[in-house]
Amino acid sequence: MLVRRWLDAAGISDPVLRHCYTTCVREAADRDGGHLRWWGLRAVPAPVRPHVGALAAMAFTADDYSDTGPVAQRRCRFDAYTDAVLSAIAAGHATDPVLHATAHTVRTLGLPVSLCEEAFAAMREDIDFSGFTTYEELQRWSAKSTGSPMVVMASLMTDPDTARRMEPALREFGELFQFMDVLCDLGEDLRDGRLYLPLEDLNRFGVRAEDLRAGRWTAAAAELIAFETARITHRLPILSTELQRRTGVSFIGVLEKHCHLLLGEVLAAGPALLDRSPRPRFADVLDIWLPHWRNTIPGDHQEGLS
Known part of the structure; x- marks a missing residue:
């Protein structure tokens, strides 16, 4: 999976964004037994793959916060992270590579923020x-x-x-x-x-x-x-x-x-x-x-x- 080719196909030329998307793909590709690498990334056209990688890396991180540690700590860490995700989307940028790429994906593709909020709500329900x-x-x-x-x-x-x-x-x-x-x-x-x-x-x-x-x-x-x-x-x-x-x-x-x-x-x-x-x-x-x-x-x- 040559990430550089995907970024070129997606028209992403900014060096900072290219680094952020590459970080996302590398973080997400081998998660969940490598399912994203095989089923998610290879199954979609090249221009879409950086965006799938960004959203997947963000979702995996949120899921980690909702699934690990004592329940009270899970809720605090999960809420802090999802608040950071939504803040990054609202601002259009972030210092964290995954959040920066996520914000760019949501804004570039015109995705409704409510879809992220609903997925977060389901994860939050799962904590309790x-x-x-x-x-x-x-x-x-x-x-x-x-x-x-x-x-x-x-x-x-x-x-x-x-x-x-x-x-x-x-x-x-x-x-x-x-x-x-x-x-x-x-x-x-x-x-x-x-x-x-x-x-x-x-x-x-x-x-x-x-x-x-x-x-x-x-x-x-x-x-x-x-x-x-x-x-x-x-x-x-x-x-x-x-x-x-x-x-x-x-x-x-x-x-x-x-x-x-x-x-x-x-x-x-x-x-x-x-x-x-x-x-x-x-x-x-x-x-x-x-x-x-x-x-x-x-x-x-x-x-x-x-």
Whole structure:
């Protein structure tokens, strides 16, 4: 991934901004197991990549503040950081490289600041997380947590006006993607003392939260997971087709295929789902992503970070 080429493609010539964006990409590229490097950066056109790197580096930092340390300290550090992000956006600049690049991205692309504020609100709720009683509560949180970033991504790959017109569908698509993540990370979240599945659904299938926390898999748990998976697989193809038709963004179809692959692994995991997150075969992942990477920028697979 030659960052210099991306910056040239994006028309970013100012030396300070080029340094800031390069810092962002390097900080973000290997986070989350390298997912941004492979799935996020390679999946979008070169002019968009510096902006994806800036927003991702900022979001990763905010997430770190919301996820680590004693709860009271998390809240203080998170609020201080997100206030700094919003101040940088309002001023149009900052001394911190990540915040300076973020401010430039938001202003250059005309992104609504409210999308950042909503994503921050979801992270803040997660600090004091105590569970969801209903599926509607999970939907509202997911719409802010992943729905808002999905609108941002569509704004980067089309334009803010198109993203605004398609915002309800984009939010629902992100919402379902977040729910898929909840199912994949069920065991990890349980070890962290968090259960994101709605309590009304547990009660509906006669699943006890204490059994899940103790790693006890039951036939009722299998039925619950199948029910939650069907919620996603029923709606996702409809949204994907509509969004691709209305926005022309093929990346959405790739995300849909990736989601179906992971959900298949969730269903096949059985009791192991309470122990570890399912991991599909890398060859199966490549079958989904490689054609899109090759179509995004020819010769992209030969690039390296620089």
